[in-house]
């Protein structure tokens with residue numbers, strides 16, 4: 232296959248568009264009527280409480296889940312209409328950091344990080360080794376783990392290996408599912424800096440799902456907040472905030488500002504009411 | 509991930525009560541089960557077709573093939589050899605008394621070697637493969653599904669069928685003949701050893717009878733059947749793994765159902781292929797030697 236995905240596209244329009252996307256699992260609806268546009272070269276943070284559908288949103292964008300209704304456009308083309316081959320070609324342009332890292336546990340760390348380089352480039356073994364070492368250093372991991380298996384690492388280390396693996400092919404679009412969860416504050420900031428510096432090195436479009444408001448404010452141009460459907464009125468849009476990251480604390484919607492400040496009072500009252508019944 | 513279309517369509521009818529309602533309930537339940545079954549069958553057929561499609565195209569890399577071949581072939585040999593030997597000896601023990609009461613001990617070689625080469629060798633090798641390799645494959649792929657490793661493969665632009673299923677399929681398909689021949693050989697050797705050295709049957713007659721009645725075609729039938737067994741084991745195991753339910757329980761179920769379904773498939777294929785091969789045999793050689 233080709234080393235760098237060459238493609239013809241109009242480079243001005245939005246890179247990813249979700250139009251009226253709805254995702255159901257059996258009878259459970261998780262996403263409802265999501266309209267979201269992601270412009271080239273920008274970083275979007277997605278926040279929202281646990282279980283509101285952030286991971287589902289990311290998986291829909293990369294085509295792992297198919298919308299029950301609505302469509303996802305990538306570079307102007309409807310994902311559902313692409314052939315399997317074409318879809319694969321487009322996916323190579325993405326890097327995806329899974330929430331639980333999803334490392335291949337039959338492979339060593341080095342093989343994990345070098346996987347897509349081996350699959351999609353004709354780089355020699357020593358070239359791949361060089362890139363793998365560079366990626367490993369970027370996420371702040373020591374060289375001596377290269378020949379270990381994922382099961383021998385801590386959760387936070389696995390997550391960073393996942394990040395190194397996702398960045399290996401220098402993707403045009405990075406989808407991060409909670410990049411800093413489970414990391415100490417210093418390492419979280421190292422990862423934040425890494426997200427920022429990959430952006431400086433080459434034009435990259437990113438979506439960062441996070442619970443970490445520091446991450447959201449530091450790396451993102453724009454923040455959207457998803458609200459869990461079961462607690463939403465039928466006529467409300469599911470995205471309850473969509474705007475610049477530095478003004479989110481002053482959001483008019485009290486649910487947004489409470490979430491950002493981590494105030495649980497109203498939520499606790501709601502839970503007590505539910506239990507009381 | 510996809511929703512099951514059959515699970516939501518029963519509600520309106522089953523609300524009716526009384527004996528008629530019970531009958532209707534029963535029929536709808538039965539219909540639901542039947543539809544689920546048909547969907548499963550169609551699903552597995554699609555899965556096989558996609559695997560065959562990839563087989564015709566690009567082959568997987570050496571690094572993915574060799575570990576699988578090693579697992580499937582090399583590591584299965586000892587257990588297949590051991591069970592083969594014992595089945596050969598058990599057959600002699602079981603049939604010796606009856607054959608001696610008819611003074612047919614010397615024919616023992618023909619009967620035992622025939623059943624070993626045509627039936628027991630292939631079925632035994634396949635059963636051991638399903639138990640040792642099939643359920644392990646289902647558990648491994650199931651774990652990969654549950655921990656999103658298969659999704660990770662997809663996002664990294666690797667086709668999971670090509671990357672995970674094709675090497676396992678090729679391994680089972682290409683190595684099961686070797687395992688079958690191993691089971692045949694050890695069975696024949698075990699039976700010979702027991703019959704000649706422990707029961708004192710005349711080795712010349714034992715061998716002559718075998719040579720006369722067991723031909724290349726019988727060996728071919730056994731090995732030919734084993735190809736189908738190997739393919740079925742690989743497809744069923746990989747399919748169960750790919751469609752694993754979440755959690756440790758899902759993985760466990762994938763492993764056990766992979767073995768049970770493979771075993772049923774082996775026996776079913778054995779019956780069908782046995783009938784077909786007999787038809788071919790008598791069409792090719794109408795005046796073939798009969799045992800009695």
Ligand SMILES: Nc1ncnc2c1ncn2[C@@H]1O[C@H](COP(=O)(O)OP(=O)(O)OP(=O)(O)O)[C@@H](O)[C@H]1O
Pocket residue numbers: 256261279280281282283284285286287288330509
């Ligand atoms: N494969 C699936 N099958 C059925 N339901 C699912 C599946 N994946 C997610 N869900 C449901 O979708 C909802 C949203 O899940 P999701 O993983 O997107 O949450 P999240 O916002 O990422 O939460 P967290 O912050 O805890 O990771 C949950 O209620 C979950 O039960």
Ligand SMILES: [Mg+2]
Pocket residue numbers: 285286287330408
């Ligand atoms: Mg999540």
